[in-house]
């Protein structure tokens with residue numbers, strides 16, 4: 197059945213009830229949105245996989261599983277029986293949830309052979325674990341997330357946020373301003389990243405030059421953008437102390453981690469893979485500049501990978517420093533080792549979006565060779581001098597890289613901005629007309645097609661078995 201299609205009441209499987217509790221099924225609920233409602237709920241199991249109901253918990257004990265005459269349960273997963281990939285993992289009694297009437301602490305007790313996981317950690321048959329607001333509950337394997345556990349009495353997050361999104365306790369990462377949490381849209385259960393920014397720390401102080409972060413500007417910039425190699429924004433909710441940016445979930449981690457992955461032996465990713473990524477990044481920057489935006493902080497840490505595969509799609513993120521490039525740009529910002537000479541030079545010189553090409557040149561230098569072009573660690577010269585002179589050291593790593601590629605990188609790292617190429621010029625070179633670039637284009641298109649498919653959770657690692665013809669992908673968190 198297609199998502200969102202309403203089922204008649206007679207088609208909805210009622211939960212098996214083995215006590216006198218009143219458990220009502222929402223008459224109009226679709227399979228994906230069905231809600232088992234009870235009064236005075238202290239918590240909720242929010243179903244985030246298709247066919248899994250959202251269950252209000254009001255009693256001190258609640259049992260889930262396939263159930264049987266001998267093993268009655270409160271919720272029997274029958275609405276998910278079509279989901280073979282999941283259903284085969286569910287035991288007659290999967291898990292129970294109990295609340296201590298005195299302490300009010302809530303625990304999950306695992307009763308299943310295949311196991312139940314909380315926040316991707318296996319609990320194990322006969323074992324228990326305390327549940328906290330936002331915890332993820334999976335069945336059998338970490339990727340089979342079915343519920344987000346939500347307490348109803350907590351004002352941990354603002355209502356403006358929680359009425360639209362399930363906010364989980366799973367942290368995707370930390371930045372200078374706060375953390376990034378995994379979330380799900382209530383409307384279609386698709387996965388999102390929720391970036392929590394503490395607005396009281398107004399100065400960006402992590403890996404970049406200190407500068408007041410203008411979150412409103414960051415959001416305005418992101419709202420203007422739509423490109424497969426740029427992280428999309430869905431929502432922005434700002435309350436007193438925190439701002440919440442709800443953005444596209446990109447599950448493969450920072451590009452930085454890939455570049456320094458020991459499997460590449462500090463030799464860089466090589467010609468073919470390097471060009472595959474170069475195409476994506478140049479395309480992203482060409483688009484940005486075409487809509488009049490200058491990123492001003494391009495570096496491997498601000499590029500995310502769609503997944504953990506070698507040839508993944510890259511997404512440029514973190515527009516905290518971005519600026520509309522038709523306005524005068526003079527501010528010294530960005531990250532020193534990726535900053536163009538005209539930024540390093542002095543405050544009073546106006547600069548252009550070509551600063552992004554320089555930073556991109558630095559990113560590609562390290563991508564192809566495994567070491568940065570400019571660094572404080574090169575003690576023969578101050579980093580400022582290295583940048584101002586455009587001093588590049590081509591070590592042995594470059595022996596396996598073609599002269600054409602070396603020349604392209606040198607061109608991007610031209611000290612004089614007027615002689616440095618634009619993204620359009622880069623894209624129109626023969627260097628960009630290669631099999632790796634064409635394959636990058638195809639993979640980007642495929643990635644976009646996958647994203648348009650309604651899924652419970654996105655992050656294409658591997659397909660699960662399912663018998664409803666829907667392409668489904670599993671999150672690898």
Ligand SMILES: Nc1ncnc2c1ncn2[C@@H]1O[C@H](COP(=O)(O)OP(=O)(O)OP(=O)(O)O)[C@@H](O)[C@H]1O
Nearest residue numbers: 368369370371372373374376389402444445446514
């Ligand atoms: N869209 C996303 N999807 C998945 N994970 C993300 C996403 N955005 C960020 N992360 C994770 O969170 C981490 C911190 O995010 P980010 O760098 O954007 O925060 P920040 O506050 O802007 O950091 P900085 O202080 O470097 O500017 C990232 O390294 C990444 O691991």
